[in-house]
Amino acid sequence: MTHAVIAATGLFTPEQSISNAELVTAYNTWAEGWNAEHSAQIAEGDVQALTPSSVEFIEKASGIKSRFVMDKAGIVDPARMAPNLPERSNDELSLMAEMSVAAAREAIAAWGKPVSEIGAVICAASNMPRPYPALAVEVQQALGIDGFAFDMNVACSSATFGIKTAADFIASGSVGAVLMINPEICSAHLNFKDRDSHFIFGDVATAVIVESSDRAGPGGWDVLGTRLKTVFSNNIRNNFGFLNRAAETTEALAAPASSSEAVGQTDKLFVQQGRKVFKDVVPMVSEMIVDHAGDLGLDPQALKRMWLHQANINMNQFIGRKVLGREPTPEENVIVLDEYANTSSAGSIIAFHLRHEDMAAGDTGLICSFGAGYSAGTVFVRKRA
Template sequence: MVKTILRATGTYVPTPEISNAELVASFNAYSERFNAQNADAIAAGTLEAKPLSSADFIESASGIKNRHVIEKDGILDIDEMVPRITPRSWDETSVQAEFAMKAITPALEKAGYTGADFDGIIVASSAQQRNFPALASELQGLIGCEGWSFDMTMACASALYGLNIAHTMIQSGQARRILVVSPEIMTSINVHSRREVHFIFGDAASAIIVEAGDATSSGWEILGTHTKNKFSNALRSDFGFINRSEYVADPDYEVGLDQDGHRVFKDVVSFAPVVAAELMSRLDLAPADIHRTWLHQANIRMVDMIAKRILGRDRTPENAPAILHEYGNTSSSSVVMNFEMHSEDMAPGETGVMCAFGAGYGVGAAAVRKM
C-alpha cells in the first residue's frame, strides 16, 4: 500500500517585532484617550470605560511575551491599530501570495522540487485577502504548477485540515504530491483595540510538502489524520463581503475578531484531546508510544493541559515544545512552525502527534513517524 510522506516543511516569520511592553503602551494610550473623550457618558453609565492592559496580564493570561508582525508602526499607532499595507495593482503579486512564497521557497529547496513536480496546491489558512480568484491559483502560477488548486479555511486548525485532505487524496490515488500552504497575516484580522484579543496574534507562514512514497522515502510517514468539528460562536470574526451591506443598514455596526476566552479555554481543552485520542485509538497508538506532540500555539495553559491529556504525562519542553512566548498565536501556521523547529532531533521510528484547534470549533490531528 502507498505510504503518505511529509517530505518537507518551510516557514517564514517577518522581521518586525512587538513586545508586550510596546503593545500595552499603545493600547493603554488608546484606552485613556477614549475614556477622556467620553468621560461624561462613562460617568453617566451610558458608556462603558475601556479597561487598561498590562504586560503581566498578557503573560499570565497567555504565555506570550513577543510577536512578529508584517508591519509594526500601524499596529502601534492609536489612530490606526492595524498594519499599514500598501494596496497593489492587479498586475502585481498580492501581499498574501508574496507572504506565502517566503515559506514555499525553503520547502521546495529542502525537497529539491519545482512547482512542476506538484499535482495541486491547497491554501489552508484563517482567511484569504480576496474572495476570488483563489490565492492557491495565484501561487500555482507563481511556482509553475499545472495541476489544480483551491483555498479553504478552518481557522487555527486550517493547516491540519489541509494536511488531512492531502493525505486522503494521496491515499486514494488522486494525487502523488501536494503542497499545503498556510499564510497567516493575523494582525490584519485582529482588533487591537479590544483588551480580550489585542495581544494574541503574530504573523507567519508555513508550507508542507505531502507526497506518495514507500519504505525508501525520506521524511515522515503520515500514519493517519483526523478532523472533527463542534460549532461554537465563542471565537468569531465577522469580516467578510456582507459587511458593506451591513454598514449601509447600520453605519455604527462593528465587526472584528472577538472571543469569550474562558468559554473557549474550557471547551477546547476538553474537545481537542478527544480528537487526538480518537486518531491514536484508530492507529493502535497508546500515549506511551508518542515521543512528542506539536500543538497549536494558542495559550500556554491550553498547551499544558492538552499535551498532558494526549501524552498521559506532564508537559515538558521535550515532549510538547512551546514557541508562543516568542511568536504569539500565528493561527494554523503555528503547529507547522512548532514541528519544523522541534523535530530534527527525533530518531527514525519515533512517533509524534500534531494537534491544532480553533474557531468553529475545529480540531485537526495527524500522527507521523520519522523514517
C-alpha cells in the same frame, strides 16, 4: 500500499516584531485618550471606562511575549491601532501570495525535487485576501506548478485539514505530491482596541510538501493517520464578509469592544468568549487525540513529541497533561507562541518545522490543531529512516 509522507516544510517569518511592552504602551495611550474623551459619560455611568492592559496580564493570560507582524508602525500608532497594508494592483503578486511563495520555496529547497513533481497546491488559512481568483492558484502560477490549486478555510485548524486533504489525494492516486501553504496575516483581523484580545495574534506563513511513499526518498515523516472533527459554535467568530456594509467595516476599527457604538460592528473582526472556548475545546481535543491514537494502535503516553496549535499556553499545557497522563517536558510539548503568538493555522506547523530535527527514526509525534468552528484535526506521524 501507498501512503502519504510529510517530506519537507518551510517557514516565512516577517522582519518586524512587537513586544508586549510596545503593544501595551500603544493600547494604554489610546485607552487613556478614549477615557478622557468620554469622561462625562463615564462619570454619569453611561459608559464604562476602559481598563489598562499590562505585560503581566498578557503573559499570564496567554504565555505570549512577542509577535511578528507585517506592519508594526500602524499597529503601535495610537491614532490608528491597525496594520497599514496598502492594496496592490491586480498585476502585482499579492502580499499573502508573496509570503506563501517564500515559505514554499524554503520547503521546495529542503525537499530537493523539481516543482514539476507537485500536482496540486492547497492554500489552507483562516482568511483569504479575496474570494477569487483563489490565492492557491496565484501561488501555483508564481511557482510554475502544473495541475490544480484551491483555497480552503477551517480557521485555526486549516493546516491539519489541508494535510488530511493532501493525504487523501495521494492515497487515491490523484497526484504524487501536494504543496500545502498557510499564509496568515492575523493582525489584519484583530481588534487592537480590545484589551482582552489585542495581544493574541501574529503574522507568518508556512508550507508543507506531502508526497506519496513510493516516491519519497529517505527521511521525512510517514503519516500514520489523520482525523478531523467539527462542532458548530459562536464562541469564536469573525463576521467580516462581502455582505457587510463598508461603513460597518470602517466603524469596527474605530470603536472599542466595550463601547455602545461598537455593538454589531466589532464582530467584523476577531471575537471570542475565551473561557467558554477553553471549557469546550480542551476536553474535546484531548479526547480526540487519545481516541485517534487508540484506533491507530498507538499509546498516546508514549508520544515523543506534540506539535499543538499555538493558541494559548494554558490550553496547550492542559491538553499535554491529559494526553501524556503527566506534566510534559518542554521537548515533548513544543511551545513557540511566546515568540510567534497565535498564528492561527500556521502555529502547529511552525512548531513542527522548528522542533523536529533531534528526533530519531521510529519516533512518533502528533501535529494537532483546533479552533473556530469548533474544528480540530489530528495528524500522527512517524520519523522515517
